[in-house]
Amino acid sequence: MATRTAEERRRAEREAYDAYLASCPARQVLDRISDKWVSLVLNALGDGPLRYSGLSRRIAGVSQKMLTQTLRNLERDGLVSRTLTPSVPVRVDYALTPLGESLLPIMHAAKTWAETHIQEIHAAQSTYDQNPPRP
Amino acid sequence: MATRTAEERRRAEREAYDAYLASCPARQVLDRISDKWVSLVLNALGDGPLRYSGLSRRIAGVSQKMLTQTLRNLERDGLVSRTLTPSVPVRVDYALTPLGESLLPIMHAAKTWAETHIQEIHAAQSTYDQNPPRP
DNA sequence: CGGGATCCATAAAGATACTG
DNA sequence: CAGTATCTTTATGGATCCCG
Numbered sequence: 001m002a003t004r005t006a007e008e009r010r011r012a013e014r015e016a017y018d019a020y021l022a023s024c025p026a027r028q029v030l031d032r033i034s035d036k037w038v039s040l041v042l043n044a045l046g047d048g049p050l051r052y053s054g055l056s057r058r059i060a061g062v063s064q065k066m067l068t069q070t071l072r073n074l075e076r077d078g079l080v081s082r083t084l085t086p087s088v089p090v091r092v093d094y095a096l097t098p099l100g101e102s103l104l105p106i107m108h109a110a111k112t113w114a115e116t117h118i119q120e121i122h123a124a125q126s127t128y129d130q131n132p133p134r135p
Numbered sequence: 136m137a138t139r140t141a142e143e144r145r146r147a148e149r150e151a152y153d154a155y156l157a158s159c160p161a162r163q164v165l166d167r168i169s170d171k172w173v174s175l176v177l178n179a180l181g182d183g184p185l186r187y188s189g190l191s192r193r194i195a196g197v198s199q200k201m202l203t204q205t206l207r208n209l210e211r212d213g214l215v216s217r218t219l220t221p222s223v224p225v226r227v228d229y230a231l232t233p234l235g236e237s238l239l240p241i242m243h244a245a246k247t248w249a250e251t252h253i254q255e256i257h258a259a260q261s262t263y264d265q266n267p268p269r270p
Numbered sequence: 271c272g273g274g275a276t277c278c279a280t281a282a283a284g285a286t287a288c289t290g
Numbered sequence: 291c292a293g294t295a296t297c298t299t300t301a302t303g304g305a306t307c308c309c310g
Contacts, residue, residue, distance in 0.1 A: 078256060102252065109244055120213060124212055227291080
C-alpha cells in the first residue's frame with residue numbers, strides 16, 4: 001500500500017476543522033447574515049411587515065426561488081415570522097421577530113463601518129492595481 | 136419578433152439592481168467579511184503577524200489556493216500588509232493594517248451577537264423542524 | 271397570490287502537481 | 291518557504307412550468 005499517511009492526516013485535519021467551524025456560533029451566524037438576499041430581506045422588513053409580492057417588488061432583482069428559499073431559512077432560524085391569512089387569494093405577511101430585530105443593530109454597525117471606510121478601501125485598491133506587486 | 140417587453144424589462148430591472156448593489160458600500164464590505172476564509176484570516180492576524188506557513192497551520196483546513204487568494208484580496212483592500220524578506224528561503228510576513236484592525240470590533244460584535252443568540256436560533260430551528268409548516 | 275419542482279449554466283472551492 | 295498553474299468537483303442561482 002502507498003504511504004497515505006500524509007494525505008490521510010491532511011484529510012482528517014480538514015474534517016476536524018470543518019466540524020469545528022460548523023459548530024462555531026459566530027460562523028453559523030456570519031454565514032447567514034452574509035448571504036446576499038438575507039441582508040436585503042432583513043433590511044426590507046426592518047421598515048415594517050411586507051407581503052411576499054411586496055418583498056419581491058422591494059428587492060426587485062430577486063427570483064422567487066431565492067426569495068422563497070431565503071424566507072424559509074429566516075423563518076426556520078426564527079428571525080422572520082410568516083403569517084398566513086386564508087382569504088380568497090391567500091395572503092402571506094412576513095415580519096421580523098424580536099430576534100430578527102435584535103440583529104438589525106449589528107447589521108447597522110457593519111453598514112456604518114462600510115460607509116466610513118469604503119474610501120480607504122477603494123484608495124488601497126487603486127494603489128494596488130496601479131502598482132501590481134507581482135505582474 | 137416576439138413580445139420580449141416583459142422579459143426584457145425584468146432583465147433590465149435585475150441589471151439595474153445588480154449595479155445598485157455593486158455600488159453599495161455596505162454590500163461590498165459585507166461580501167468581503169462574510170467570506171469564510173477572510174474572517175478566519177483576520178481573526179488569526181488579530182493576535183499578531185504571521186508568516187504564510189503560520190497562517191496555513193493556524194487555519195488548518197485551508198488550501199494554499201484559497202489562502203493565497205484570500206490574502207491577495209485582503210492586501211488589495213488594504214486590510215492586510217505583506218512584508219517580504221528576501222533571505223535565503225524567502226520569508227513573508229502578513230499583518231493587519233490599521234484599517235484591518237478597525238474592522239476587528241465589528242467582527243467581534245457579530246461574534247458576540249452570535250454567541251448570545253445562537254441558542255434561540257437553534258431552538259427556533261428545532262421547533263421548525265419538528266413541526267414542518269408545509270410537509 | 272404565493273409558492274413548489276425541475277432543469278440548467280456558471281461560478282466558486284478543492285485536489286493535485288510543479289516552481290523560483 | 292511561499293507560492294503558481296491546471297483540472298475537477300460542487301454549490302449557487304436563475305429560468306421555466308405548474309399548482310392550490
